[in-house]
Amino acid sequence: MSAITIRPERDGDEAVIHELTEAAFRDMPFSEGDEQDLVDALRNEGDLTLSLVAEDGTRIVGHIAFSRVAISDGTRDWYGLGPVSVWPELHGQGIGSALVRRGIADMRAKGAKGIVLLGSPDYYGRFGFEHDPHLQYPGPPPEYFQRLVLDSPAPNGVVRYVPAFG
């Protein structure tokens, strides 16, 4: 595979991102199969704070989204990571990791104070994400809700995503 480059999404990428997200999550047991609609809704509602695509020189091979979150203690400038998607046949080649690392760097440059996500601790721990019992997201098993503090102090409260997340 050629070298991967990462860039912000631009007009015309929407359909490929939709297809890619649908394909990436299709066989995931935890997925309800609507992540592609979530990305569209975030975009339509003006809540896609950062949307990056990975390209291999000929086509889009991965995508990552970030959107703001609210925290009940009033902490500002925190964001949610996700969904992140790579074509199934290209998993395990470092594309997802490259998107996460670039996404974190870009969000830091935008002034983000921290990032939360819902995902596998085995995967996201490598980027510095960890579960913090003081930051809660009701519903899923707590250890799957993780945070990365970019600028302390760490918040203390309940996290709410933008309406597109339902």
Ligand SMILES: CC(C)(COP(=O)(O)OP(=O)(O)OC[C@H]1O[C@@H](n2cnc3c(N)ncnc32)[C@H](O)[C@@H]1OP(=O)(O)O)[C@@H](O)C(=O)NCCC(=O)NCCS
């Ligand atoms: C998660 C995803 C984006 C990772 O992209 P990728 O390009 O395959 O990831 P990388 O090649 O950078 O990293 C691969 C590593 O992640 C691990 N990994 C990938 N998905 C994982 C998961 N759900 N749970 C635990 N580990 C996972 C692989 O086992 C591999 O581990 P290793 O480096 O120790 O061998 C991709 O697998 C994907 O599109 N999955 C379907 C959608 C999804 O689950 N998105 C995340 C939830 S929002």
